[in-house]
Amino acid sequence: MIVPDISQDAVAVADHYDELDPIYRRVWGEHVHHGLWETGRETPGEAVEELVDTVGDRLGLLPGQACVDIGCGYGSTARRLAVTRGVHVTGFTLSAEQARHAAVHSMPSVDIYVRDWLGNGLPDASADAAWSIESSEHMVDKPRFFAEAHRVLAPGGRFVICAWLAETDASGWKVRHLLEPICREGRLPSLGMREEYEAMATAAGFAVTGYEDVSRRVARTWPICAVRLVKAMLVDPEIRRLALGTRNRGAILSIPRLILAYRTGAMRYGIFRLSKAGENGR
Template identity: 50%
Template sequence: MIFPSADQTSAAVALHYNELDGFYREIWGDHVHHGYWRTGRETSAEAAEALSALVAERLGLGRGMRVCDIGCGYGETARLFASRYGVALDGVTISESQFQMAAARNAPGVSISLCDWLQNGFADASFDRAYAIESSEHIADKARFFAEAHRVLRPGGRLAVCAWLAKSGALGRVDGILLERICRYGRLPGMGTEEDYCALAKGAGFSVARVDDISGQVSRTWAICIRRSLAKLASDRRYRAFLLDGGAHNKAFAATLFLILAAYRTGAMRYCVFTFEKAA
């Protein structure tokens, strides 16, 4: 597990997404997660939706299921799943800005809550399926993240987790510096390895059904985000003003775009989709 040199609290994570809200939507799009280039010919929007579709495939979504989106962002994936698969979906986000946007775009079958996942208030055995797309990285107590997911799932339930990961094995000095700064600037309390996630899930009572390393199919996301950001810096004074604002808490995240692309290229950073199952 890689840890940043400064602690990253849930309040800092919420501030990160609130402060960068407009930039995230303009640079990343409404899904706020990596794209998955299954064929390599997808547009950015198609690739972002393809990652959601891969999660749905791993979960085995079916009409009438109750599903939880842990860290739902603007609710785009939740709305997609509700409309496409006929599931009832509860999403949670820690960001007030994301919650307001998700609530404004509310859709049938989707309910969004503003809360910390570790204090979610859902009853035991509430859900048939749950998923976390790039949100577990922002939770300091990852053992409790998995314990809560196990608690709210019904027997036979399934959890899918898409996660930014450190490579397995020993890290060189440069790779260690890259990942520490990604954690610090990106408000990640810790970045685990594939083995860390599997061990934590098993410790919570899950079995590991499948692990897909799709690093090579998602890393293109960062080159695209860099190009978009540079274009915005050149054309939109808001971006330049934000970087020059001495009161902005999260402007260092701009550097993270380059750090993450470098970490993928050196192999220091990986991206996996985990499928975990709760015993029937």
């Protein structure tokens, strides 16, 4: 597990997203996660939705199911799956700014709360499916992240995690100059490897039913974000001020690091499929 030299907690994560809210919406978009290029011809917007739809497919969502979006951001992913799959979604975010924006675009089948997933307050076995798209990295206690998902899911429930991962046995220079700074600048309490995620999932009671490394298919996200950021800084004084003069400005430095981390293989992007045993134990 890669751990930053300055410890991070939920308060730091919330502050990060609240302060940089205008940049995130302008540069990364309202889904606040990578795009997935299947053919290479998708627009950035299409690629982002492709990742959402892939999560819905891997979960096998059915109309009427109760779902949980762990780290829902602005609620765009929850709303898309609610509309396209007919499910009801309960989402959790640490950011008051994200929740405020989500409330402007609210819909009856999506409920969003400003609450730490590690203290989510949901009843046992109350959800049919759950997903976490690039939020597990922000969890201070990753074993508890998995344990809470297992508790909240009903028997037979499915869980899909899209996660930033560290290369297995990354070399020292990759850790020092890429992975550790990415954790620090992005307010990630830790960055795990595939094997660590699977071990924590199994310890929580899940069966690991699938894993896909889609690093090459998502890596295009960061050059696109870099171009968007430069353009925004040139024309928008507020974006320029946030990028250069705020306490969370280190996140901007992570964009070139992420580009290099993907190109060198230090950073991986994985999609995990997990399941909770059914009533009969299978």
